[in-house]
Amino acid sequence: MRGRKERLVIKSYEDLEVYQRAMKLLVKVHLVALSFPDYEKYELASQMRRASKSIPANIAEGYGRKSSVKDFKSYLTTALGSGNEMLVHLVIARELGYMAAKEANDLIEAYDIVGKQLSKLIQNWK
Numbered sequence: 001m002r003g004r005k006e007r008l009v010i011k012s013y014e015d016l017e018v019y020q021r022a023m024k025l026l027v028k029v030h031l032v033a034l035s036f037p038d039y040e041k042y043e044l045a046s047q048m049r050r051a052s053k054s055i056p057a058n059i060a061e062g063y064g065r066k067s068s069v070k071d072f073k074s075y076l077t078t079a080l081g082s083g084n085e086m087l088v089h090l091v092i093a094r095e096l097g098y099m100a101a102k103e104a105n106d107l108i109e110a111y112d113i114v115g116k117q118l119s120k121l122i123q124n125w126k
Contacts, residue, residue, distance in 0.1 A: 012063070013059055013060045013062075013063035013064075016059060016063070016121070017117065018059065018114055018117035018118055018121060019056050019059045019060065021110070021113065021114055021117070022052075022055040022056040022059065022079075022083075022114055023056050025052060025055075025086075025107065025110055025111065025114065026052040026053060026055070026056060028107060029048055029049065029052040029086070029107070030049055030052070032048075032093075032099060032103065032107075033045035033046075033048050033049050035098070036093070036098050037098070040098065044089060044092060044093060044096075044098070047085075047089055048086065048089045048090075048093070051082045051083075051085040051086045051089060052082075052086060054078070054079065054082035055079045055082045055083055055086075055114065056079075058075045058076070058078045058079035058082065059075070059076065059079050059118075061075055062074070062075025062076055062078075062079070063075075066125075069125060069126065072125060073122050073125060076118055076121055076122045076125070077122060079118055080115060080118040080119065080122070083111050083114050083115045083118060084115065086107075086111045087108055087111050087112065087115075090104050090107050090108050090111065091104070091108065094108075
């Protein structure tokens with residue numbers, strides 16, 4: 001049928017677009033965090049690095065338990081929480097002048113998309 005979007009077969013967590021997007025963002029966050037002042041390396045920068053890693057890690061771990069819808073959704077919910085945490089950390093970094101406004105806003109927008117994708121996946125996974 002024309003105009004109908006074909007569904008991709010998901011064989012691995014790596015096939016999930018939200019996982020792929022979160023992994024790309026993780027790299028950007030780590031690079032940004034390296035530029036923070038020394039006194040923030042073990043505070044805000046560390047929290048950002050951990051939260052950015054938590055998202056794809058929880059997607060992957062949850063996918064490993066996908067035979068239990070409840071377990072998978074629980075891990076996706078944890079990933080969503082880490083995404084929300086990233087939004088707050090990015091606003092803090094922007095407001096404290098550790099990041100240029102455009103760079104922070106671009107990452108905020110990207111993590112907002114991750115959150116929407118996770119919410120949709122939680123809602124629709126059966």
